[in-house]
Structure formats: structure tokens, C-alpha cells
Amino acid sequence: xxxxxxxxxxxxxxxxxxxxxxxxxxxxxxxxxxxxxxxxxxxxxxxxxxxxxxxxxxxxxxxxxxxxxxxxxxxxxxxxxxxxxxxxxxxxxxxxxxxxxxxxxxxxxxxxxxxxxxxxxxxxxxxxxxxxxxxxxxxxxxxxxxxxxxxxxxxxxxxxxxxxxxxxxxxxxxxxxx
Amino acid sequence: xxxxxxxxxxxxxxxxxxxxxxxxxxxxxxxxxxxxxxxxxxxxxxxxxxxxxxxxxxxxxxxxxxxxxxxxxxxxxxxxxxxxxxxxxxxxxxxxxxxxxxxxxxxxxxxxxxxxxxxxxxxxxxxxxxxxxxxxxxxxxxxxxxxxxxxxxxxxxxxxxxxxxxxxxxxxxxxxxxxxxxxxxxxxxxxxxxxxxxxxxxxxxxxxxxxxxxxxxxxxxxxxxxxxxxxxxxxxxxxxxxxxxxxxxxxxxxxxxxxxxxxxxxxxxxxxxxxxxxxxxxxxxxxxxxxxxxxxxxxxxxxxxxxxxxxxxxxxxxxxxxxxxxxxxxxxxxxxxxxxxxxxxxxxx
Ligand SMILES: [Zn+2]
Ligand SMILES: [Zn+2]
Numbered sequence: 437x438x439x440x441x442x443x444x445x446x447x448x449x450x451x452x453x454x455x456x457x458x459x460x461x462x463x464x465x466x467x468x469x470x471x472x473x474x475x476x477x478x479x480x481x482x483x484x485x486x487x488x489x490x491x492x493x494x495x496x497x498x499x500x501x502x503x504x505x506x507x508x509x510x511x512x513x514x515x516x517x518x519x520x521x522x523x524x525x526x527x528x529x530x531x532x533x534x535x536x537x538x539x540x541x542x543x544x545x546x547x548x549x550x551x552x553x554x555x556x557x558x559x560x561x562x563x564x565x566x567x568x569x570x571x572x573x574x575x576x577x578x579x580x581x582x583x584x585x586x587x588x589x590x591x592x593x594x595x596x597x598x599x600x601x602x603x604x605x606x607x608x609x610x611x612x613x614x
Numbered sequence: 615x616x617x618x619x620x621x622x623x624x625x626x627x628x629x630x631x632x633x634x635x636x637x638x639x640x641x642x643x644x645x646x647x648x649x650x651x652x653x654x655x656x657x658x659x660x661x662x663x664x665x666x667x668x669x670x671x672x673x674x675x676x677x678x679x680x681x682x683x684x685x686x687x688x689x690x691x692x693x694x695x696x697x698x699x700x701x702x703x704x705x706x707x708x709x710x711x712x713x714x715x716x717x718x719x720x721x722x723x724x725x726x727x728x729x730x731x732x733x734x735x736x737x738x739x740x741x742x743x744x745x746x747x748x749x750x751x752x753x754x755x756x757x758x759x760x761x762x763x764x765x766x767x768x769x770x771x772x773x774x775x776x777x778x779x780x781x782x783x784x785x786x787x788x789x790x791x792x793x794x795x796x797x798x799x800x801x802x803x804x805x806x807x808x809x810x811x812x813x814x815x816x817x818x819x820x821x822x823x824x825x826x827x828x829x830x831x832x833x834x835x836x837x838x839x840x841x842x843x844x845x846x847x848x849x850x851x852x853x854x855x856x857x858x859x860x861x862x863x864x865x866x867x868x869x870x871x872x873x874x875x876x877x878x879x880x881x882x883x884x885x886x887x888x889x890x891x892x893x894x895x896x897x898x899x900x901x902x903x904x905x906x907x908x909x910x911x912x913x914x915x916x917x918x919x920x921x922x923x924x925x926x927x928x929x930x931x932x933x934x935x936x937x938x939x940x941x942x943x944x945x946x947x948x949x950x951x952x953x954x955x956x957x958x959x960x961x962x963x
Contacts, residue, residue: 546781547784556773558849
């Protein structure tokens with residue numbers, strides 16, 4: 437999901453703002469968030485987070501076992517159906533097929549608990565050729581997520597930043613495909 | 615009171631009166647859950663979006679000349695009893711009946727296949743057939759799925775498979791079920807033991823009739839609990855591996871009832887028979903229970919075997935919506951119980 441302001445970077449900061457009695461949801465990249473007054477005034481965030489803090493938030497949410505704090509601050513919201521991760525957790529239902537991509541970092545654990553597996557191994561739609569093309573980047577994504585986690589654990593923050601940029605780029609491409 | 619005679623002679627493919635292993639296994643069912651890639655799922659769809667989804671699906675079916683020999687029923691324009699009838703005939707789910715907004719069902723002429731549109735998932739197709747025939751039914755519904763796939767873009771993920779509203783259905787979107795009649799295991803309180811065993815195998819057992827966990831008429835539905843990580847064939851095999859064990863278990867306990875508990879078993883069946891023939895007011899739960907004991911009595915040679923088709927029909931007809939359809943009206947529960955007693959007496963004579 438792209439930043440709503442610059443439409444360039446992947447959105448990392450999700451928050452809401454009440455304007456004219458209406459709740460508005462926002463998704464910004466870390467750069468635009470720093471410059472956004474509504475974000476700064478949001479009672480949940482008394483001041484904008486540093487890039488380092490944002491990165492660690494991102495990472496903990498990408499990790500397979502996100503801590504409760506990470507999930508609380510990192511609550512991705514689907515730009516297509518409006519489903520947020522919190523809501524998904526509460527209701528146990530996806531709002532649309534795009535949520536699977538959006539919540540993917542959280543899903544492995546859930547699917548392992550439900551199915552004892554995290555990967556489909558059955559029938560594919562006959563329109564499979566166009567679907568197959570997505571396999572490569574997604575598998576690459578999974579690999580990058582792993583590398584990112586490792587880098588953080590080793591405290592190689594510079595490398596982590598590079599990998600995280602690569603992830604954002606790849607995810608951006610995937611949204612482009614759709 | 616005037617009766618709706620057509621209803622009394624109905625037959626249902628999933629409730630056969632002859633077939634292999636019919637003493638224990640009644641029917642098989644396969645369900646596939648599918649969604650469209652570019653429409654929100656029902657829970658997140660506005661009434662207008664639901665309308666659009668349904669129109670899109672039905673429009674594409676029509677263009678592709680699919681389902682031309684099916685009956686299309688728009689649930690929003692059906693009265694409550696007609697919807698309840700579809701539930702009692704296992705043509706739609708209870709969730710679909712209680713849903714809101716644009717939703718419908720396509721039903722094949724012989725009622726073996728039904729396709730729900732805008733249930734929890736955009737498309738849910740199911741096939742029901744007599745006896746144990748999972749692979750056979752799967753082949754038929756799989757071909758139908760292929761046909762739909764050619765004309766509707768399915769939501770599919772290279773890693774997670776077919777995407778469904780509920781994570782418990784993702785992957786294959788497949789639910790395979792076998793319906794059993796297990797009166798002996800129920801009477802002798804063996805069901806808990808079976809539940810425990812099945813959970814370990816990631817299979818589930820639920821009542822086939824009614825809501826909640828109680829199994830009306832001692833009819834149970836064995837299903838796969840998982841839908842991801844195994845192929846469709848493997849999921850079918852998981853069930854097929856367990857079916858003979860459950861059949862043997864029920865049969866052994868039946869033998870035991872006759873050889874060691876002949877007197878009390880005989881009394882149980884006779885009491886059911888006498889009560890149902892008395893015409894006294896009776897709830898659908900109670901009547902299902904007594905019908906179950908009579909069905910058991912047929913296989914234990916206590917009741918004549920030519921009663922089987924009628925007993926099967928009664929299992930369906932004593933349900934509230936069927937009863938109201940037969941007596942052409944809407945009645946409060948107490949009145950239904952009286953009518954039910956009268957109907958059973960009349961048909962058992
Ligand atoms: Zn931005
Ligand atoms: Zn969504």
C-alpha cells in the first residue's frame with residue numbers, strides 16, 4: 437500500500453483523525469508522517485517517531501511473532517475493503533482477497549494453528565498461468581522477510597534498512613501487477 | 615385440515631432408501647468455497663456492492679450459458695418458510711438463510727447440486743449424493759468449478775491457494791462430508807470417545823440436523839477440519855480412512871445391543887413405535903429421536919424393513935418448515951407439535 441501523500445513510498449504509518457465529526461483513516465510513509473500535523477497531534481502519538489523507531493516497528497510487525505505492542509501500533513488497513521488487522525483478529529474473517537497480501541506477515545502463525553500448514557498444495561485455477569508469475573516475487577519476499585529478521589536480531593541496522601527498502605519496492609511492484 | 619399432498623411424496627437424493635452400507639452411511643457431500651478477486655467479501659460489502667457482485671456472477675453465468683437448467687431462487691424475495699424449507703433440505707446453509715441483502719441460490723433440477731451466491735463466500739457450490747462416494751462427487755463438482763473458473767476470475771494466491779472469507783476454509787476451499795446414522799453409539803454414550811479420536815486426526819463430527827452440537831435423530835456429519843496443505847485427493851482420503859472404522863464401531867455396538875441388551879433395546883424401539891403411532895403432540899426433536907430408534911429397530915429386525923422409505927421421509931417432513939408447508943400455514947410451536955403428532959400417526963398407519 438502506497439503513502440497517500442507522496443504516492444511513492446510504501447505506507448508504514450497508519451492512524452486516524454477526526455475531522456468534522458468524521459473519522460478519517462490515513463496511511464503515510466515515514467517521511468510524510470514527519471511532516472503531517474494531524475499525525476503529530478494524534479493523541480496516540482504525542483510526537484513523530486524517528487525513522488529508527490519506525491523501522492523497528494515495521495520489523496516487529498513483519499516478524500513471525502509480532503509482540504502485542506507492535507501489533508497495536510502497526511495496524512495495517514486495507515485500502516480496498518477497509519479491513520484493519522485488529523478487526524481481522526477480532527472477527528476472524530477477511531474483508532477481501534487483498535487482505536491476504538496485506539496481513540501476510542501475520543498469517544503464517546494463524547494458518548499453522550488452523551491447518552497445521554502454511555502453503556496450499558491442491559488445485560489451481562485454470563487461469564493459473566497469469567497467477568504463476570506472482571510466485572517468484574512472493575517467494576523472494578518471504579526470503580527477504582527472513583533476512584530482515586536476521587539482520588535485526590544481529591543488530592545490523594544498516595543492512596536491515598536496505599532489505600526493508602527492497603521489500604517495499606517488491607511489494608510496490610506486486611500492487612502494480614494487480 | 616387440507617394437506618399439501620405433493621409434499622408427502624417427496625424424495626431426496628441424499629436420503630436414499632437403498633444402497634450399500636445404508637445401515638450406517640446415508641450420504642456424501644462435497645463443498646467448494648470460491649471468491650472473486652475484485653469484489654469485497656460479504657462481511658465488508660455494502661448492500662450495493664453485494665448487489666453488484668451477485669449481478670456480475672449471474673451475468674457471467676448467463677453469458678457462458680452455465681446453469682441454464684438450474685432453478686434460480688432469490689432469497690430476498692422468498693418468504694421465511696420457503697427459505698427454511700431450503701435449509702431443511704440441505705440446499706442452503708443456515709447462514710445463507712439468515713444473511714442479508716442480495717443473495718441467491720442455483721439449484722439443479724434433481725436437487726443434487728446447489729450453488730449459493732453471496733453467502734460468507736461469493737460462491738459456494740455443493741453436491742450431495744447417496745451413500746459413500748466422495749471421489750465420484752468430487753469429480754462432478756470439480757468439473758463444475760472448472761466451468762465457472764473459465765468465466766469468473768477467482769481470488770487465488772500462489773501460497774495460500776483459494777482465498778476465502780474465513781481463514782479456516784482457505785487453501786482448497788474444500789469441505790468433504792459423510793453423513794452417518796449412529797444411534798447405537800449415541801445410546802451407549804460412545805460419541806465422546808469418537809470426538810476425541812477425530813480431533814487428533816483433524817476431522818470433525820457434527821449433527822447433520824438442527825443447530826449447535828446436538829445431533830438430531832442421531833445423524834452425524836464427518837468432515838475435514840483443515841483445508842490447506844493437503845491436496846483435494848488427500849483430504850478425501852483422510853475421511854475415507856476413518857469411515858470404515860466408524861461403520862464397524864456402530865455395527866459392533868448394534869450386535870452387542872441385540873446379544874446382551876435385547877430386552878431393553880426391544881423396549882426402546884417399541885416405545886418409539888407406540889409413541890409415534892399414538893398421534894400425541896410431539897416436538898420435532900423428540901420425533902427425530904423416536905424415528906432414529908425405529909430406524910435402528912429396522913436394522914435389528916424388530917421393525918419390518920419395508921418401513922424404511924417412510925421413516926426416511928418422516929425425518930424430513932417432521933421439521934418445522936416442512937410441516938407448515940404440508941399444512942399450508944404458519945403455526946405457533948404448540949400447534950405445530952399437535953399437527954406433527956397427527957401427521958406421523960396418519961403416515962404410519
Ligand atoms: Zn509519502
Ligand atoms: Zn481488504
